[in-house]
Amino acid sequence: MDKIKFTTEELDKYMDTCISLAKCSPFPMGRPYVGAMILNEEGNILSNGYKTFLSGTNMILHAERNAIYNSNISPMSKHSRRSHILITTLEPCSQTRRTQQFCSCSELILQYPISTVVIGDFDDVSFSNGKPSSFLSSRGITVIPHLNLRERIKDELINPLYGYDSGKVYTPAKTLYKMSRDN
Ligand SMILES: [Zn+2]
Secondary structure: OOOOOOOHHHHHHHHHHHHHHHOOOOOOOOOOOOEEEEEOOOOOEEEEEEOEEOOOOOOEEOHHHHHHHHHOOOOOOOOOOOOEEEEEOOOOOOOOOOOOOOOOHHHHHHHOOEEEEEEOOOOOOOOOOOHHHHHHHOOOOEEEEOOOOHHHHHHHHHOOOOOEEOOEEOOOHHHHHHHHHHO
16 A cells, blocks of 8 residues: 655644534534545545534534535445545544444445544544554554644543633633632
8 A cells, every 4th residue: 555645734634624623513513523534645635524503403413424425425335446645633433423424434445445544533432442443554554643733632622621612712721710710
């Protein structure tokens, strides 16, 4: 499998865009906010995705699933070659909750001609806890942690005390505490 040909700067830029995408989720979606995009091997952006509700329901479509569906790439067939790249702010899920109606994003990734998954952060808060990357890599998908923007992802998209919600970026609780002490 080809090694990814993007520079660090390019990956920073893609990840920055994914962070912005994550904030397009409708309120009240709930954290973690996630943004994702699909690129072809030439580095052209084919699609993007963020968490949404399945139309008319309260079921959540994950960012990776939306990015894959929006890209219009066909599922793997006998003749397809894995060549596409998925960039996502957070490690894709590999397990499904009982309430989830769909397969996990990692399983979905296997069904499409995606060779490489670039993740902005590990999912160390949820039930998936470190397993998704190994789930994918053990099945031949290259998983590249690109953690340069990790602190922003944690602060803006994951941390419940300091995250984007409903169009606002909240002041972190620690800062509020400090402000009240200062006054
Ligand atoms: Zn998922």
